[in-house]
Amino acid sequence: MFYLAGIILTFFLAVLLITKRGKSEADLILAAWLTAIGVHLCSFYLTFSNQLLLFSFLLGFNFPLPLLHGPFLFLYTSALTNQKIPAKYKAAHFIPFLLLYGLFIPFILLPEEQKIQVFKNEGLDYEVEMLVMLSAIMISGVVYVGLALWRLNEHKKTIQHEFSSAEKINLAWLRYLIYGIGLIWLFVLFAEDAMIFNAVVVFVFFLGYFGIKQVGIFSQGYPPPGQLAADMALTESGTAAPDKPAAAKYQRSGLSDEAAARLHGLLSEVMQKEKLYTNAELTLTELAKALDVHPHYLSQVINTFEDKTFYDYVNTLRVEEFKRLVALPESKKFTLLALALDCGFNSKTSFNRNFKSVTGLAPSEYLKQGTTYLHT
Template sequence: MLYLTGIIITFFLVVILASKRNKSEADKILAIWLFCTGFHLFLYYLHYQKDFASFPFLLGFELPMPLLQGPFLYLYTSALTNQNLYKKYNLLHFLPFLIAVLFLMPFFTLPFSEKLKVFENEGKGYENLILVLYGFILLSGITYALLSLRKLSKHQKNISDQFSSSEKINLRWLQYLILGSSIIWCVVIFFEDKYIFSFVVFYLMFIGYFGIKQVGIFTNQTIAENLVLNISSNESIEIENAAEKIKYEKSGLSNVKLQSIHQKLTQIMKDEKLYKNPDLTLAELSQKLNIHPNILSQVINSAEGKNFYDYINSQRVEEFKKLILLPENEKYTLLSVAFECGFNSKTAFNRNFKKVTGLSPSEYLK
């Protein structure tokens, strides 16, 4: 009953994703991933029920299926964080699965009765092939889990380089997805199939519950929400495609030019107080200065010794220190003044204020 529940939930999530309007690349990858996972769970259910006679041609097809999990996790992570820039090579990630299928073809072409005997005798005659396949499955799963974590770490760094506020950028969905997949691979190493697939079912239930709660995963997401969830896809592609050009420009950016841009930056922040926009991004600020975002990022890093996130929030802290001393602001709470300076949460305000001054706001006022 547990496995059947997992199958129903999985295909229900696939239907939700398939019916979603304006599906992103990540949505499509997740839908195919869930479909393959549901199909794999169905194959195990037939094995568990000893009902392969109903689908004799499917017997044994579950053996290479785990080789799909790692690539799908990696590609979904890449797409969701807008780092999937070499799409034409995506299918190469599934080459190990195809190779495994080819090696298993002699088994697949056997009559059903003979295949059933092999299963009943725990793979007799195919022991070495199954052992090698198991090794490659573990290697694939662990490698792709690590690669996905690396992608997520890179994206987290990009957030600090691109955004002035991270409170609305919710990466928990992806963190839980990668963590859950990693735990499953640990379960694969130490436990037998019935425990592995039981854990997979609970994992799928969690994906359904948390994914539906998470804005934009199984629901249609507004443009504004999409902008704060991820770095703009077009912007990421532009930056990545121009990487070599920008690298050259950075190396050729003279100190005089750097100081000139920094002076313009300082002046525009003083005159227009752009940091008061709680959702200010590096791209928006670079447009104001009419320079490439990577150049502006280099200027901030070199002249201020900070990333974009820390630079903007230090500006907000300095503005707060000025405003809080004005007599007309005595009637307002600290948080009200903080919001006026561009902070969008109490947590962000307290964290950044202490980071800049070494004191909490109340300690500073005393």
């Protein structure tokens, strides 16, 4: 009953995604993937329950199905992290699946009685094809788990350079699901069929749950640097001066050393006066708009002059603001978390992690080293 419930759940989740309002590319890929998983689970269930021979015309059609899951995992991860792949390259990921079908065409075209005989004899006369299939499945598993993790790591780097808060967009759940599908591939090698089936059903549950509730992650769009006046040096007033040549350090970006230093000064002044870092959802693009400069150049300036990513730069300012606030006598009536939220942190976890990263101390340890703050 558990197995049938898993199959029904898989197709149900696929329908939910297909009928979801405002579907994203990731939703459509996940719906297609769940459909493929549902078909594969049906085939697996028929085999596991010894009913597959009742549908002997299906023998052979199910062999290449495992080669679908790696490409779907990679494409889904890419879509969730907004890393675009041209359509022709997306299709190329399914070539091994089609080639494996081609390999088994002679078997698929056999009369049903002969196919049943081959099945009962555990692939007699098709040993080479079976070895190729198993090798392809395992290679696909290793390669696509690696590619999906690589995509997530690229996403992590993007977060560090474009966002000041990562809790809602770090996709930690997807990393665990990738580990989960890697574990399932290991089960295929070493575990019993029942364990494989159970693991897949549990995997589907978590994939569907997180996939349906996941909000799309999109970077705010902006034109390439060469299309903006910001690719020229900034004048004293902060406007563009088209006749300034780019220094070697910023030759590729079009921003001179002098303009970069001026932009850094403007950034420091604005952050000190307006305290934009207290906005918990501040992004690189929003800050760049406030400074009337291209995000590409702002990121370069932060990386060069502060020797930090955008994420670390903003959260360092938040920590410094917290240290300033907590030393004020009037702050004693507030909790540490309330002060942290006022500084731009959006959770206790984020505050504790960033505070220790900047100061080397937990907030409680810092307070014991000299502040008169007493309220906890």
